[in-house]
Amino acid sequence: MKKTVLITGGAGFIGLNLVDYILKKKNYKIIVLDNLSSGNSGLLKKIVEDNGLIFNKKFSPDKNFLFVKADIRDKNLDNIFEKTDFVVHLAAQTGVIPSIENPFKDAEINIIGTLNLLTLSVKHNIKKFIFSSSAAPLGEQIPPLNEGKVPSPLSPYGASKLAGEGYCKAFYGSFGLETVIFRFSNVYGIYSYHKGSVVAEFYKRIIKGKPIYVYGDGNQTRDFIFAKDLAKVIVETLEKNNIGGEIFQLGTGVETSVNQLISYIKDIMNYSLEIEYKPERKGEIRRNYASIEKAKKILGFEPEYDLKMGLKLTYNWFLENMDKV
């Protein structure tokens, strides 16, 4: 019998990449649960239909795809969980600035929402619960980031993700729920139109003929991972045994400055870019990249897309789709 994956936040950037990947590569049924606060149900519908399935919104256990518009804090999700084998929890309040403006809202979604899903997962014997964390729980560190660093969040977002990590570990320790924590580095890729992250912002401005903004001198570094590489490792982890309660840093292990990123984008577009350098943003981390040795060793994780390749695919998607989304 086909297994069912519940993807919370499946109408968001990483979720859309994951749904597309599963529909192309794996014979799982999918349930997407999303309140559409930032997600895009039109794109989700297109992905589902392009893969030859029906975009169902009415519940029936024999459907291969189901979209449920609901909030992760909703206590009445038993009818969904009783049909689910695996949970990939991507839904979140994802912004640092909104978390500073409204820490309570951030905590309600990222902590209480996660706790609600974990509780439902125990009740319904979920086989694996994957939690999407980030580098934010670690705060400012001497890179490379790794799983052994002591967390020291700088923002409420980092604190709420750290709490989510803690509950995932605790639910493994107390109830045996097979939780796995993935700390994503900077994710970029197709379907990221609504994101404020650097690659998406650059492309939106470039395509509109506007200058791109660089905050500071552009020598700050990040570890850019293509969303499709994450989709692959998520799917491959669902049926892996003996990794309950484990944390994995997921990036490329490559440190890239914003200026290097811009030079790659220039090469792709083959013409010069208008760049405006602005004052450095307060609290911005200077150097940031991850060691992915643990994920390589235990999960066999090996990113396939180097930055130039991923940037080109992303640029082409923005060019084709920007006026459609």
Ligand SMILES: NC(=O)c1ccc[n+]([C@@H]2O[C@H](COP(=O)([O-])OP(=O)(O)OC[C@H]3O[C@@H](n4cnc5c(N)ncnc54)[C@H](O)[C@@H]3O)[C@@H](O)[C@H]2O)c1
């Ligand atoms: N994009 C990155 O660079 C990055 C880096 C590190 C970690 N992450 C984490 O990965 C996950 C996915 O991020 P993304 O970039 O796809 O974000 P996104 O905003 O594109 O997607 C999040 C989705 O969750 C939904 N959502 C938000 N609150 C909800 C709620 N209360 N109930 C139900 N649905 C809700 C939104 O509508 C959206 O579709 C998040 O947990 C984020 O913190 C992302």
